[in-house]
Amino acid sequence: MSKHSNQHMTTDEFRKQGKKVIDWIADYYDQIEQYPVLSQVKPGEIRSNLPESAPLKGREYGDILSDMDKMMPGITHWQSPNFHAFFPCATSGPAILGDLISTGLGIQGMIWATSPACTEVETHVLDWLVDMMDLPKKFKSTASGGGVLQDTASSSSLVALIAARERTSHGDTNLNGSNRQLTVYTSQQAHSSIEKAVKIAGMGKNNLRLVNVDSTFAMDPKHLKELIENDLAQGLIPTFVCATVGTTSSTAMDPLKEIGNICTEYGIWLHVDAAMAGPAALCPEFRFINDGLNFADSYTFNPHKWMLTNFDCSVFYVANRKVLIDSLSILPEYLKNKDTDSKTVIDYRDWGIPLGRRFRALKLWHVINYYGVEGLQVFIRGHVENTQKLKSWIEADERFEIVAPVPLNLICFRHQNGNEFNENLVNSLNESGKIYLTHTKLNGQYIIRFSVGQAGTSLDHLKKSWDYILETVKEMEKD
Numbered sequence: 001m002s003k004h005s006n007q008h009m010t011t012d013e014f015r016k017q018g019k020k021v022i023d024w025i026a027d028y029y030d031q032i033e034q035y036p037v038l039s040q041v042k043p044g045e046i047r048s049n050l051p052e053s054a055p056l057k058g059r060e061y062g063d064i065l066s067d068m069d070k071m072m073p074g075i076t077h078w079q080s081p082n083f084h085a086f087f088p089c090a091t092s093g094p095a096i097l098g099d100l101i102s103t104g105l106g107i108q109g110m111i112w113a114t115s116p117a118c119t120e121v122e123t124h125v126l127d128w129l130v131d132m133m134d135l136p137k138k139f140k141s142t143a144s145g146g147g148v149l150q151d152t153a154s155s156s157s158l159v160a161l162i163a164a165r166e167r168t169s170h171g172d173t174n175l176n177g178s179n180r181q182l183t184v185y186t187s188q189q190a191h192s193s194i195e196k197a198v199k200i201a202g203m204g205k206n207n208l209r210l211v212n213v214d215s216t217f218a219m220d221p222k223h224l225k226e227l228i229e230n231d232l233a234q235g236l237i238p239t240f241v242c243a244t245v246g247t248t249s250s251t252a253m254d255p256l257k258e259i260g261n262i263c264t265e266y267g268i269w270l271h272v273d274a275a276m277a278g279p280a281a282l283c284p285e286f287r288f289i290n291d292g293l294n295f296a297d298s299y300t301f302n303p304h305k306w307m308l309t310n311f312d313c314s315v316f317y318v319a320n321r322k323v324l325i326d327s328l329s330i331l332p333e334y335l336k337n338k339d340t341d342s343k344t345v346i347d348y349r350d351w352g353i354p355l356g357r358r359f360r361a362l363k364l365w366h367v368i369n370y371y372g373v374e375g376l377q378v379f380i381r382g383h384v385e386n387t388q389k390l391k392s393w394i395e396a397d398e399r400f401e402i403v404a405p406v407p408l409n410l411i412c413f414r415h416q417n418g419n420e421f422n423e424n425l426v427n428s429l430n431e432s433g434k435i436y437l438t439h440t441k442l443n444g445q446y447i448i449r450f451s452v453g454q455a456g457t458s459l460d461h462l463k464k465s466w467d468y469i470l471e472t473v474k475e476m477e478k479d
């Protein structure tokens with residue numbers, strides 16, 4: 001940006017337009033409840049309103065900003081307090097501002113030397129989080145391990161799998177091609193990103209074992225052990241177990257202690273995926289989710305889901321950073337420098353897939369400092385309390401059944417009238433634009449998922465949503 005350039009936006013104009021953009025975003029949040037939560041456009045509708053070709057000459061910034069009017073109908077309002085689909089993706093003012101500064105600085109922190117603050121703030125804030133959530137101390141950079149920010153939990157789990165593969169195969173990737181194949185275990189309820197990681201890591205989908213779950217949809221450790229024994233008997237090499245704390249379908253909690261004991265017995269890498277549920281450990285009363293985490297070789301959770309930090313921001317911890325670094329390290333000539341040589345700095349390019357890295361820790365810094373530990377606890381606690389109240393309203397209506405335990409902020413329930421009725425109910429609610437819900441299948445049944453976690457969602461919002469669900473059911477029961 002130069003004040004004297006004809007072509008670039010001057011700093012004066014940037015200041016002027018930037019203020020308008022901040023106003024635009026603030027107005028959006030003021031009015032967010034007026035939009036239909038789920039975008040109601042048809043496929044192709046947004047594109048059909050865009051110019052056929054790119055402008056030959058640059059346009060006024062004000063005109064570019066007004067293009068948002070054409071795009072807003074195609075926005076699904078994830079930050080609406082009535083968004084209860086999937087899992088939350090909660091953001092906050094401080095997170096947005098932190099991200100804006102990161103973008104404004106425009107740095108690229110691939111190695112320590114290319115912006116020491118980018119690396120050191122990241123290391124520092126991730127060490128803070130270990131204490132804030134009472135995670136095993138081995139995950140700290142001051143111990144044997146360390147934390148790093150990845151874009152998503154999918155990337156975190158992939159990186160864990162690659163480190164486990166390299167630890168077991170000692171870098172001899174031919175192991176995979178021979179009949180001494182490496183096997184991977186996760187539950188039938190695990191997130192699809194584990195299967196994807198197995199594919200990307202080249203370990204072969206046929207080497208992925210889906211462990212049975214119990215009546216609470218949590219992994220059955222007995223079945224895990226049977227599968228491992230069976231693979232060993234066939235000369236295969238059990239390499240990686242992914243346990244989930246808060247499954248995507250129903251927030252089931254895999255029993256980490258039992259699974260951890262099995263992993264220790266057979267020398268298998270234990271990765272724990274707590275993508276959404278992880279931030280619950282900010283509150284001492286929810287630290288049951290950490291039981292058995294001391295067995296884990298790696299751990300991931302997403303501040304971009306339930307910790308007020310805008311997408312994308314996934315925390316990844318490893319107990320032994322050397323194994324991770326050995327598996328991903330590269331050092332071409334052009335990246336050599338005296339600080340790396342001194343071995344006194346962290347070069348995060350060796351802790352993940354991309355070389356280039358943005359200053360992602362800045363938004364986390366903003367969030368933690370703005371809310372403080374207590375503020376974040378109030379946020380999490382409020383959602384869990386409100387979810388439990390909603391659960392009691394659902395339970396009180398005998399037409400509905402809660403089909404899975406509700407340890408935190410997700411309710412899985414169904415109306416007694418069967419799959420088609422429930423599916424029609426979800427479609428009708430979503431078409432109304434008043435609320436957005438998604439579904440899952442458990443034991444072959446169509447199940448409605450009600451997920452609570454957006455920044456602005458209050459008990460009053462839940463009450464109104466529940467009343468609206470009952471109203472819709474009443475209409476549907478008439479038909």
Ligand code: PLP
Nearest residue numbers: 087152153154191247248273275
């Ligand atoms: N793991 C679990 C348990 C999830 O619920 C999800 C998404 O909801 C993911 C992983 C994937 O998260 P991401 O989008 O960060 O890759």
